[in-house]
Amino acid sequence: MRWIISLLLSVFAVIGARAEDYPARPVKVIVPYAPGGVSDIAARIVGNKLSEIWKQQVVIENRPGGGGVVGTQAVAKAPADGYTLLAATVSEFAITQHLYAKFPLDPIKDFAPITLLSDTPLMFAAHISAPFNTVGEMIAYAKSQPGGLAFASPGNGTLNHLTGERFAFETHVKMLHVPYKGGGPAGAAIASGEVPVGVVAASSAITFIKGGRVKAIAVTMAKRIPLGPEWPTVVESGVPGFEASNWVAMVAPAGTAKDIIAKISADTNRALKLADVRERFAGVGAEPVGSTPEELGARIRSDSERYGKIARQLNIKLD
Numbered sequence: 001m002r003w004i005i006s007l008l009l010s011v012f013a014v015i016g017a018r019a020e021d022y023p024a025r026p027v028k029v030i031v032p033y034a035p036g037g038v039s040d041i042a043a044r045i046v047g048n049k050l051s052e053i054w055k056q057q058v059v060i061e062n063r064p065g066g067g068g069v070v071g072t073q074a075v076a077k078a079p080a081d082g083y084t085l086l087a088a089t090v091s092e093f094a095i096t097q098h099l100y101a102k103f104p105l106d107p108i109k110d111f112a113p114i115t116l117l118s119d120t121p122l123m124f125a126a127h128i129s130a131p132f133n134t135v136g137e138m139i140a141y142a143k144s145q146p147g148g149l150a151f152a153s154p155g156n157g158t159l160n161h162l163t164g165e166r167f168a169f170e171t172h173v174k175m176l177h178v179p180y181k182g183g184g185p186a187g188a189a190i191a192s193g194e195v196p197v198g199v200v201a202a203s204s205a206i207t208f209i210k211g212g213r214v215k216a217i218a219v220t221m222a223k224r225i226p227l228g229p230e231w232p233t234v235v236e237s238g239v240p241g242f243e244a245s246n247w248v249a250m251v252a253p254a255g256t257a258k259d260i261i262a263k264i265s266a267d268t269n270r271a272l273k274l275a276d277v278r279e280r281f282a283g284v285g286a287e288p289v290g291s292t293p294e295e296l297g298a299r300i301r302s303d304s305e306r307y308g309k310i311a312r313q314l315n316i317k318l319d
Contacts, residue, residue: 022082022260026057029085029250032071032092034064036184037154038201038286042117042248043087045280049271060087064181067155068092069105076110080255082264086111088251089159094303096157098311099318107304113296114250115265116289117272118281121225121245122163124217124234125205126197127190135218135237138197139171148174152186152198155179156318160186160199162307163220163244165314167199170239190214201246202227202285220244227285247289249296265293 029047031040040062047058063071072092078084093107124138132138142149148168153160156179168175178195180186183204190198191208197217198205206227208214216231222243224233234242250268252261271277272288281288291299 022263023054023056025083026059027054027083027085028059028061029087030071030075031060031062031087032064032068032089033062033154033182034180034184035062035182036187036204037182038118038120038203038246039087039089039248040182040184041203041284042281042286045277046117046250046268046271049274049277050267053267053271062182064155067096067157067161067179069096069157073104075251076105076253078253080112080253080257082252082256082260084253085114085264086251087117088249090247090303090307091155091158091160093249093251093300095159095162095307095311097304098308099157099316101317107300108297110254111251112254112256112261113293113300114252114261115268115272115293116291116296116299117248117250117268118286119245119247119289120201120203120284120286122160122199122220123202123205123231124167124197124220125187125190125200125209125214126217127193127195128213128215129193130196130215133215133217135232135234135239138217139173142168142171142173142175145174148176149197150176150178150195152178152180152189152195152200154183154186154200154204155181159244159246159307160201162310162314162316164199165316166244166310167234167239167242169314170242187214206285225285226282247299249291249300251296261293 029043031043043060051058075086097103132141151164187204191213218232218234218237269290272290
C-alpha cells in the first residue's frame, strides 16, 4: 500500500511539473502540406516567436499528402503531451470529412482546439500568358474549352478545391481540378504554366505576382485586400455572394491536459499581438487572428456545418 501511494504521488508530481514547466523540451508543429502554403507560413511565423517566448525550439515539420489527411492523422495518433501540435486549416477540419464515404478522422473528437492563428483570402491567379485578365474573360475562355478550364489547388478536399468547384457551378462553366500537395506547389505550377489558373491563397501567389510570372484575376473576399488593392473581388466582377477565406489554427491531440492547452493558447495569442508578427502576416496578405480554445471549437463546428451543405449541394465526392 505504501508503494502504491508513493507511486501515485510520483505520478501526480510529474503531471503537475509537466504542466507547470511546459515546454521542457522542443515542440514539434506538423504542417500537413508542402512548404509555402498558408499553414506552413503561419506555423513558421508563430513558431519562431514561440521559440523566443518558451526558450525552447519549435520545429516545423512538413508532412504533405492526402489533401492534408496524412499529416493530420499523424498528429491525431501522437502522444497527448503537448509536444506534437498541428497547424490545421479549414480544409481538414470542416470540409474533407464531408467528401469521403469513409474518413479516418473526426476533427471534433480526435483533437483539442487551441487557437486560431490566421485568416488568408483566396484568389484566382493565372499564368502571365493566360488569354484572360478578368473573371468575365476567364468564364468566356472556360466555355470555349471542350475539356473545360484546368485549375490548380493545394489538394483534394481543400477549401481551394471546393471554391473552384463552387465557382464552376455558379457560373455554369466546366473546370478540371488539378490537385497539388500544398499551396506552394500549386502556386509554382501556375507560375510555370503547368496549369493556366489556380485557386490559391494570396500568400502563395504574391511572390510570383511580384516576379511577373503570375497575374491576379480576382480575390474571393467581400472587399479588396490591402496586399493588392488593385485586385478586384469576384463579387464585383459579377458573381454575387462569392466569398471564401482560409483560416489556420493550432490544435493538439485529444486528451492533452487542459492547463497545457491553456498555456499554449495564451502564449500564442500573446505572440499574435506583437507588432513584428502582425507585420510579417500582413506582408503575405494574411490577418493574424487569435482566439480561445472554446471560440476555435465553435468555429470548427459552424464551418463544418456550412461547408458540408455546400459539398452536398455540389455533389462533390472523393474516393
